[in-house]
Amino acid sequence: MPWPMVHLTIAHLVKQGRPSPSFVLGSIAPNAFRVRQGANEQMKWASHYCPSEGVLPRVRDIQLFHAAHADRSLGEEYSEYLLGYAAHLYADVRWAETVYKGIENYVQRFIVYRWYSQIRSFQNLYQRDVLQLEYILMDIHPETKDLLEALECAPALSMGALVTMDEVDDYRFEILRKLEEPVKPRSLRFMDVERVEQFIQDTAEELNWLLPSWQAQSENDRYVYQEVIHE
Numbered sequence: 001m002p003w004p005m006v007h008l009t010i011a012h013l014v015k016q017g018r019p020s021p022s023f024v025l026g027s028i029a030p031n032a033f034r035v036r037q038g039a040n041e042q043m044k045w046a047s048h049y050c051p052s053e054g055v056l057p058r059v060r061d062i063q064l065f066h067a068a069h070a071d072r073s074l075g076e077e078y079s080e081y082l083l084g085y086a087a088h089l090y091a092d093v094r095w096a097e098t099v100y101k102g103i104e105n106y107v108q109r110f111i112v113y114r115w116y117s118q119i120r121s122f123q124n125l126y127q128r129d130v131l132q133l134e135y136i137l138m139d140i141h142p143e144t145k146d147l148l149e150a151l152e153c154a155p156a157l158s159m160g161a162l163v164t165m166d167e168v169d170d171y172r173f174e175i176l177r178k179l180e181e182p183v184k185p186r187s188l189r190f191m192d193v194e195r196v197e198q199f200i201q202d203t204a205e206e207l208n209w210l211l212p213s214w215q216a217q218s219e220n221d222r223y224v225y226q227e228v229i230h231e
Contacts, residue, residue, distance in 0.1 A: 020077075067218045079215075
């Protein structure tokens with residue numbers, strides 16, 4: 001899955017350069033499970049609303065997730081946070097289908113990979129590139145400073161039983177701390193920055209259409225429910 005800077009950059013584009021702090025926080029919140037002691041893959045599947053272990057949610061599942069958690073009584077900040085959370089889930093699905101799958105196929109075509117993989121797994125190769133990508137995106141996107149400031153000032157929120165307020169708060173500051181650490185510049189081995197940038201652009205455009213439709217559907221469902229209970 002993509003790391004925080006991909007999600008934050010998508011958040012910037014989805015909100016036309018003016019994402020609310022709560023939307024920014026929501027866009028990294030599903031990974032807050034990582035601060036738990038003994039964090040594991042099962043916790044990841046749960047926080048990412050996966051129907052079963054290792055199976056990513058479908059787009060319809062993410063829409064239903066939004067509808068199930070929408071609650072106007074919790075205020076605008078929560079509504080924005082929920083949209084950011086849903087945007088993260090969608091971006092993960094699209095990343096797995098496009099960028100990640102493409103890298104995996106590319107690497108496996110090389111005979112040298114079969115030898116090299118005896119020493120280091122594909123995941124190690126992938127994690128090396130995706131870490132370096134964080135700092136590349138920070139350098140080439142002038143909005144990074146504003147995004148990190150928004151991430152820092154957003155009010156901490158939970159997402160039901162998926163991630164707690166304290167976990168989201170701790171994870172937010174873990175990201176900020178790591179992105180401030182100096183890093184030795186390295187070239188990407190298998191990732192292509194232009195392809196990642198295109199992914200960010202495409203995913204943001206898709207979310208610009210999906211998120212308002214999900215929000216409208218949730219509002220309509222709430223209205224219909226209220227009409228039914230008052231009959």
